[in-house]
Amino acid sequence: MKFSGKNVLVTGASRGIGAEIAKTLASFGLKVWINYRSGATEADAIKESIEADGGSAAVIGFDVSDEAAFIDAIKTIVDSDGELSYLVNNAGITNDKLALRMKVDDFMSVINANLTSSFIGCREAMKAMRKKKFGSVVNIASIVGETGNAGQTNYVASKGGVIAMTKSFAVEAATSGIRFNTVTPGFISTEMTDALSDEIKDNFTSKIPMRRFGKAREVAEATAFLLSDYSSYITGETLKVNGGMNMA
Numbered sequence: 070m071k072f073s074g075k076n077v078l079v080t081g082a083s084r085g086i087g088a089e090i091a092k093t094l095a096s097f098g099l100k101v102w103i104n105y106r107s108g109a110t111e112a113d114a115i116k117e118s119i120e121a122d123g124g125s126a127a128v129i130g131f132d133v134s135d136e137a138a139f140i141d142a143i144k145t146i147v148d149s150d151g152e153l154s155y156l157v158n159n160a161g162i163t164n165d166k167l168a169l170r171m172k173v174d175d176f177m178s179v180i181n182a183n184l185t186s187s188f189i190g191c192r193e194a195m196k197a198m199r200k201k202k203f204g205s206v207v208n209i210a211s212i213v214g215e216t217g218n219a220g221q222t223n224y225v226a227s228k229g230g231v232i233a234m235t236k237s238f239a240v241e242a243a244t245s246g247i248r249f250n251t252v253t254p255g256f257i258s259t260e261m262t263d264a265l266s267d268e269i270k271d272n273f274t275s276k277i278p279m280r281r282f283g284k285a286r287e288v289a290e291a292t293a294f295l296l297s298d299y300s301s302y303i304t305g306e307t308l309k310v311n312g313g314m315n316m317a
Contacts, residue, residue, distance in 0.1 A: 070097045070293050070294065070297040070298075070299060071297055071298040071299060072097060072098065072099055072154070072155075072296070072297050072298060073154075073203065073298055074099070074152070074154020074155055074203065074204065074205075075099065075100060075150065075152070075154055076099060076100040076101070076102065076146065076150045076152065076153065076154050076155070077094050077099045077100070077101055077102065077154060077155035077156065077157065077296070078102040078104060078129070078142070078143070078146060078153060078155070078156050078157070078190075078194075079091045079094065079101060079102065079103060079104060079157040079159055080104040080133050080156075080157065080158055080159050080160035080186070080190065081104060081105070081106075081133070081159045081160030081161065082101070082103040082104055082105065082112065082115065082157075082159065083103065083104075083105035083108035083109075083111040083112040083115060084108055084111050084260070085259045085260065085285065086159060086209065086254065086257060086259065086285045086288050086289070087157075087159040087160065087209075088111070088115050088285075089285035089286055089288070089289040090157055090159060090209075090285075090288070090289040090292050090293075091103050091115055091119065091126070092115065092118060092119055092122075092124075092289070093286065093289035093290060093292075093293055094155075094157075094289075094292075094293055094296070095119040095122070095124030095125065095126055096122065096124060097293060097297075098124075099125075099154075099155070100125040100126065100127070100150065101119060101124070101125070101126045101127075102126070102127050102128075102129050102146055103115050103116055103126055103127065103128045103129065104129055104130070104131065104133070104142070104160065105128070105130050106130065106131070106132050106133070106160070109128075109130060112128045112130070113128060116128050127149075129142050129145065129146070133158075133160045133182070133186035133189070133190065134181045134182050134185060134186045134189075136189050139186070139189045139190060139193060140189075140193055143193045143194065143197055147197050152197070152198075152200075152201055153194060153197045153198060153204070154198075154203070154204055154205075155204065155205050155206070155207075155296045156190055156191070156194040156204075156205075156206045156207075157206075157207050157208075157209065157292060157296070158186070158187040158190045158191065158206070158207070158208045158209060158231075159209040160182070160183075160186060161182060161183040161186075161209070161227070161228075162178070162179060162182045162183065163179065163221070163224050164178055164179050164223060164224075165220045165221050165224065166220060167219070167220050168222045171222060171223060175223060176222070176223040176226070177223075178223075179223035179224055179226075179227050180223065180226060180227050180230070182227075183224070183227035183228065183231065184226075184227040184228075184230040184231055184234070187208050187231050187234065188234060190206075191206055191208070191234070191235075191238045191249065194206055194247075195238065195241075195242050195245070195247055198242075198245070198246075198247045199242075199245045199247065202245055202246040202247075203246045203247070204246070204247040204248070205247070205248045205249075205250075205295070205296045205297075205300075206235075206238070206247070206248070206249045206250070207249075207250050207251070207252055207292050207295045207296055208231050208232075208234075208235050208249070208250075208251045208252075209251075209252050209254070209288075209292070210228040210229075210231040210232050210235075210251050210252070210253045210307070211224070211225075211228040211253055211254060212253050212254065212255040212256075212309070212311045212314060212315055213225050213228060214227075214228030214229040214230075214231065214232050214253060215229070215232065215253060215307075215309075215315055216315055228253075231251065232251050232253070232307055235249045235250065235251045235305065235307075236249075236305045239304040239305030240305065242304075243304060248295075248300070248301075248303065248304040249304060249305065250295040250300070250303060250304060250305065250306050250307070250308065251306070251307045251308070252288060252291050252292050252295065252307075252308050252310060253307055253308070253309050253310065253311065253315075254283060254288045254310050254311065255277065255283060255309075255310065255311025255312055255314045255315070256273050256274075256277065256282045256283065256311070256312075256314075257282060257283045257284065257285055257287075257288055257310075258282045258283065258284055258285065259285060262282060270282070276314060277311070277312040277313065277314050278312060278313030278314070279312035279313055280312075281312065282312075283310060283311065283312055287310055288310050291308050291310045294308075295308060
């Protein structure tokens with residue numbers, strides 16, 4: 070991959086897909102800012118792993134749903150490196166319940182953590198990137214933001230909102246040389262899916278044309294492509310990494 074920028078902020082990068090994105094981007098020569106909210110030990114371990122492989126990384130802890138904290142974090146990065154070249158909005162939560170049992174607080178907690186935080190990140194990144202008229206943002210959404218899913222009305226709304234919002238940012242930022250795209254993972258092997266029973270895993274994989282769960286590395290490489298110069302004429306698009314589950 071070829072990158073014209075020099076650094077990237079990855080939110081929710083202390084574990085899972087976010088950690089793999091951080092390590093992958095570091096392997097391509099970017100300085101990676103590893104965000105975490107509560108996993109300080111894990112974030113430090115990712116930083117040490119990146120540095121052991123010859124990469125450059127820094128850890129920055131803040132709650133992405135806290136507007137002031139997000140603004141301060143991007144200022145810290147720009148003050149340190151002179152720019153913010155790339156952003157990956159990956160942090161998010163779930164709070165699953167059937168819609169009939171879901172309270173407004175259950176709904177809004179996920180909206181704020183997943184959608185509002187991505188809005189703040191996109192807005193503040195665009196402000197920083199406009200100074201150099203260069204930058205690329207990838208928002209990590211989900212296949213269920215395109216298909217819907219029972220018991221996840223709040224999560225689906227948040228991820229569907231991310232997909233739609235990304236397109237608007239792409240339109241507004243295009244003349245400033247800044248690109249916005251979305252990756253929508255399907256079922257990916259993580260600590261969460263590893264804990265599922267074999268029966269449940271078999272049920273899920275039977276619905277995937279490629280007959281397997283994806284790997285976090287596969288999501289990370291798709292993200293790297295959309296950030297990189299190799300996708301310099303792609304903006305406002307959604308790249309589906311789901312083994313063929315949603316081909317529409």
